[in-house]
Amino acid sequence: xxxxxxxxxxxxxxxxxxxxxxxxxxxxxxxxxxxxxxxxxxxxxxxxxxxxxxxxxxxxxxxxxxxxxxxxxxxxxxxxxxxxxxxxxxxxxxxxxxxxxxxxxxxxxxxxxxxxxxxxxxxxxxxxxxxxxxxxxxxxxxxxxxxxxxxxxxxxxxxxxxxxxxxxxxxxxxxxxxxxxxxxxxxxxxxxxxxxxxxxxxxxxxxxxxxxxxxxxxxxxxxxxxxxxxxxxxxxxxxxxxxxxxxxxxxxxxxxxxxxxxxxxxxxxxxxxxxxxxxxxxxxxxxxxxxxxxxxxxxxxxxxxxxxxxxxxxxxxxxxxxxxxxxxxxxxxxxxxxxxxxxxxxxxxxxxxxx
Amino acid sequence: xxxxxxxxxxxxxxxxxxxxxxxxxxxxxxxxxxxxxxxxxxxxxxxxxxxxxxxxxxxxxxxxxxxxxxxxxxxxxxxxxxxxxxxxxxxxxxxxxxxxxxxxxxxxxxxxxxxxxxxxxxxxxxxxxxxxxxxxxxxxxxxxxxxxxxxxxxxxxxxxxxxxxxxxxxxxxxxxxxxxxxxxxxxxxxxxxxxxxxxxxxxxxxxxxxxxxxxxxxxxxxxxxxxxxxxxxxxxxxxxxxxxxxxxxxxxxxxxxxxxxxxxxxxxxxxxxxxxxxxxxxxxxxxxxxxxxxxxxxxxxxxxxxxxxxxxxxxxxxxxxxxxxxxxxxxxxxxxxxxxxxxxxxxxxxxxxxxxxxxxxxxxxxxxxxxxxxxxxxxx
Amino acid sequence: xxxxxxxxxxxxxxxxxxxxxxxxxxxxxxxxxxxxxxxxxxxxxxxxxxxxxxxxxxxxxxxxxxxxxxxxxxxxxxxxxxxxxxxxxxxxxxxxxxxxxxxxxxxxxxxxxxxxxxx
Numbered sequence: 030x031x032x033x034x035x036x037x038x039x040x041x042x043x044x045x046x047x048x049x050x051x052x053x054x055x056x057x058x059x060x061x062x063x064x065x066x067x068x069x070x071x072x073x074x075x076x077x078x079x080x081x082x083x084x085x086x087x088x089x090x091x092x093x094x095x096x097x098x099x100x101x102x103x104x105x106x107x108x109x110x111x112x113x114x115x116x117x118x119x120x121x122x123x124x125x126x127x128x129x130x131x132x133x134x135x136x137x138x139x140x141x142x143x144x145x146x147x148x149x150x151x152x153x154x155x156x157x158x159x160x161x162x163x164x165x166x167x168x169x170x171x172x173x174x175x176x177x178x179x180x181x182x183x184x185x186x187x188x189x190x191x192x193x194x195x196x197x198x199x200x201x202x203x204x205x206x207x208x209x210x211x212x213x214x215x216x217x218x219x220x221x222x223x224x225x226x227x228x229x230x231x232x233x234x235x236x237x238x239x240x241x242x243x244x245x246x247x248x249x250x251x252x253x254x255x256x257x258x259x260x261x262x263x264x265x266x267x268x269x270x271x272x273x274x275x276x277x278x279x280x281x282x283x284x285x286x287x288x289x290x291x292x293x294x295x296x297x298x299x300x301x302x303x304x305x306x307x308x309x310x311x312x313x314x315x316x317x318x319x320x321x322x323x324x325x326x327x328x329x330x331x332x333x334x335x336x337x338x339x340x341x342x343x344x345x346x347x348x349x350x351x352x353x354x355x356x357x358x359x360x361x362x363x364x365x366x367x368x369x370x371x372x373x374x375x376x377x378x379x380x381x382x383x384x
Numbered sequence: 385x386x387x388x389x390x391x392x393x394x395x396x397x398x399x400x401x402x403x404x405x406x407x408x409x410x411x412x413x414x415x416x417x418x419x420x421x422x423x424x425x426x427x428x429x430x431x432x433x434x435x436x437x438x439x440x441x442x443x444x445x446x447x448x449x450x451x452x453x454x455x456x457x458x459x460x461x462x463x464x465x466x467x468x469x470x471x472x473x474x475x476x477x478x479x480x481x482x483x484x485x486x487x488x489x490x491x492x493x494x495x496x497x498x499x500x501x502x503x504x505x506x507x508x509x510x511x512x513x514x515x516x517x518x519x520x521x522x523x524x525x526x527x528x529x530x531x532x533x534x535x536x537x538x539x540x541x542x543x544x545x546x547x548x549x550x551x552x553x554x555x556x557x558x559x560x561x562x563x564x565x566x567x568x569x570x571x572x573x574x575x576x577x578x579x580x581x582x583x584x585x586x587x588x589x590x591x592x593x594x595x596x597x598x599x600x601x602x603x604x605x606x607x608x609x610x611x612x613x614x615x616x617x618x619x620x621x622x623x624x625x626x627x628x629x630x631x632x633x634x635x636x637x638x639x640x641x642x643x644x645x646x647x648x649x650x651x652x653x654x655x656x657x658x659x660x661x662x663x664x665x666x667x668x669x670x671x672x673x674x675x676x677x678x679x680x681x682x683x684x685x686x687x688x689x690x691x692x693x694x695x696x697x698x699x700x701x702x703x704x705x706x707x708x709x710x711x712x713x714x715x716x717x718x719x720x721x722x723x724x725x726x727x728x729x730x731x732x733x734x735x736x737x738x739x740x741x742x743x744x745x746x747x748x749x750x751x752x753x754x755x756x757x758x759x760x761x762x763x764x
Numbered sequence: 765x766x767x768x769x770x771x772x773x774x775x776x777x778x779x780x781x782x783x784x785x786x787x788x789x790x791x792x793x794x795x796x797x798x799x800x801x802x803x804x805x806x807x808x809x810x811x812x813x814x815x816x817x818x819x820x821x822x823x824x825x826x827x828x829x830x831x832x833x834x835x836x837x838x839x840x841x842x843x844x845x846x847x848x849x850x851x852x853x854x855x856x857x858x859x860x861x862x863x864x865x866x867x868x869x870x871x872x873x874x875x876x877x878x879x880x881x882x883x
Contacts, residue, residue, distance in 0.1 A: 051488065051491075052488075053488065053491040053492060054491060055487040055488060055490070055491045056487065056490070056491075057487065234497060234498060234499050234500065234504055235498075235500055237792055237793060237794045238786075238792065238793030238794070239791060239792045239793070240791060299385075299790055299791055300790070300791035300792060302790075303385055303789050303790035303791055303792045304789075304792045306385065306388070306769055306789065306790075307767075307769045307771075307789050307792060307794065307812075308500070309474075309767045364427070364428045364429045365392065365394050365428070366394055366397050366428050366429060366430065366433060366606055367394070367429070367433060368428055368429015368430060368431075368432045368433050369429050369432065370426060370427060370428075370429050380474030380475065380477060380478070380498060381473070381474040381498060381500055382448075382473065382474050382475040382767060383447070383473045383474075383475060383523060383527060383767050383813070383814055385769070385770065385771075385789060385790035386770065386772070386790075386809065387770035387809060387821055387826060388769070388770060388790075390826070390830055391830075396830070396833040396834070399833055399834070399836040400833060400836060402836070403836045420767055473814070500794075500814065500815060501797075501814045501815025501816070502814065502815070503797060503815050504815070526768060526813050526818065527813065527814060529800060529816065529818065530797070530813065530814045530815065530816040533797065533799055533800070533816065537780065537782065540781070541780060541781075578768045578811065578813060578818070581768070581811055581818050581819035582818055582819070604768075607833060611829070611833070630829075632822065632825040632828075632829065633821050633822045633823075633825040633826040633829065634770075634811050634819050634821055634822075635819070636819070640800055640801070640818060640819055642799065642800045642801070642802065643800045643818065646799075646800070
């Protein structure tokens, strides 16, 4: 059909073979979207077995000796190692502290595994370590154990860090998407997209000037102040990779409710919106490192909002939507013009586009 | 941002919508040519706010969607070479060739890089003189001038390790092809504003007159789209078919003379295959003889790649507005945005990808409140 | 095909014999090639696509277009907006879920977000 000179037949337009199964890992498998979810569901979970993993939350809730613990791990691979508003060190502490906080737990102890690349300057490692210590003190958590490995030059981006953490989940706190019911109010703790845009602004090939810093912060204190209002919050998530869209989709899918957000209510700083505009990205899909999204029973929502706004990390807390009966499992945005659109789970990495 | 915020104003959008509602008396099928316009329509839910009589058919104006399989396969082949750094706009990495895509090439060890501008690729070439740097030069008339300038610079600066894999396409021949199709339902076009920023509007009066269709040069913000629709519907209701510029702030009738001169120097018009459609005469550009040395197809002698496309996908009918995407047997089952069968599903601007989102919404019972303009006002 | 965004020229220079500018997109700055708009001046706006300024934005045209949109509403305003009337009649069927909730409509969004809002 693609021979020149034959009659043009637009109705006969056909399409190429699909790419269904990936024989190798692609970057999207680490992007926090659909590909990541499938890797866990179809490869890791069946291989590991076990009931706790099936929770598939940011952290696992386990009982040990009559105490409910939150247990979580995360690995940090970020380029460049230092970026406006933070670096891999703060990220490695705050990220795991936040994963625990999303279970309602205050982080108690962290472990820390370094994978260092041969040749990296000792001063860089020191800078990372000092940032980790400072972040741990701020978050009120102790780095209790660790490990260091070195890989040959060329086999790592200088520093990779894994941290794991544990913390105690207070009595009466049960945060999981299955508890979401229609009518729950969706609150985001502040402006979105700052971390992702800060990183992109210094990423090779994309560099742009922007007065935006990463929002990297430990959310344990904010969560405690919310739980002080009521232990009956339904679910919390920190919208990191995949952004707010990924978190809302995970909650919608796991809870079996629909989620409606009002797009104009979502707090997007102008610089984030404009950076996204020139790259063709959607702020809802851009990563955050110091924000949370909460599904709160309607009767407690106002008091929870007050508590959040009284906390330095929740000053710009905003109601952005609610859980609904309709379209179970789907996240729908009401646009400023009064239309609607589906906010889908990101597939893999968000890529700058020209179209 | 100035020139954007004002053109997203919900109160003015309502005035435009009111006017369209008041004007329309019969069903009309309009095609927005450009994928960027489709994106705005989906992103803001604009088609839900238009009168039922106004149908928007999403056109073929997404360069990702129409880049022929053969060229993608050539890109994959070149990008797999160990001596090559392959640079591309981000959109292209997910587009499937035969059996794999650029993501996969990267996972197999290929050096594939996303760049914001073709000039970034040229810089990569300067920084890596011992490697071959290839830029994937796709796009319509808007993207062709930047790519042309980059090749021009490479020649001027003597950067011989840089080359361009070219698959540029031109809008007017595509409009002609769509109108010539016997089953064509399109009654008016929203022409792609940024293409016209470069090319001007001189190619359109003849098309509008011969096919008796209004062609409204349209911008990309919500108010621009609504104004394009409003002017097209107005013409159709009056039985007119002229070229109208609804994007005057960015489109001069003569286009951009400097860009046109560069296109003339660097490229020459050629027949070009559109993915799945086939060859449309004179619908593309290739590097002119003066720049043949910078043509990646010549440099890497990739040719003779067979294209085999699955029969399940009916995106040609979708493109024509003859078939709604969800009426395709493969839709949502064999074919999803994650594993696209067809080009229209690959890009977020593609008609099927856009519809994929909507249709799922309609299947899950959505409150009617979302779709009627009367009830839209309190939320704006 | 055309993700092109309006930006304002901050300063103009030269690189490898090419006219380049720093262009501001509402707080985001990129290097942009001006070869296609050789007479573009500091302070002016242009449509920018993949790092190239492709066409100057005409402020007067933009103003006229917006004025036209304003005028479209004049008739409705004289007789009352049919949408608002319909919405008022619809009453409790307000489409936004919080109309009956604790935060009541627009009041929930912080003021600065309303103002800066979208690009």
